[in-house]
Amino acid sequence: MPAPQATPGNATQGAIEMLSPHEFAALLILSNSERHGELDPADIGTLVERQLVRLESRSAERNAIRITTDGERLLRSIGRGR
Template structure:
C-alpha cells in the first residue's frame, strides 16, 4: 500500500514530471513498485515518467471518485 505522500508524488509525476525534486524519497518507492520509471532525455537529464501500471493505478483511483 502506498502512503499519501507516495500517491501525491505519483500524481505530480503524471502532471508535472519536469518539476519533481529527484531527491524525493517517494520516487524510490514508486520505482520499486514499478509505478514510475526514470527516463534519460537526450540532454542527459533524468525525468520520472509513469509506467503502464502507474497510469492504471491513477485511472482506477479517479474512477472511484
C-alpha cells in the same frame, strides 16, 4: 495477517494498499507535471520499486520520470488517469 504483496497480476491493487500518502501524492504530481525537483527522493524511489514510475536519462545531469502502465492503471482506477 501480512499485507498483500504486489505481483504482476495485482500490482495496482497492491500498490494502493502499500503507498503512503506522500508517495500517492508524488504519483499524482508526476502525472500532471514533469517537474519533480521538490519531491522527496525516497517517495520517487518507492514508486520506482513498485514499478509505478521509471527513470529515464535525458542528459548526464537530468533525469525524466515517466508513469508506467501500472501507474496509469492506478491513476485511472481513482479517476485521475489520462
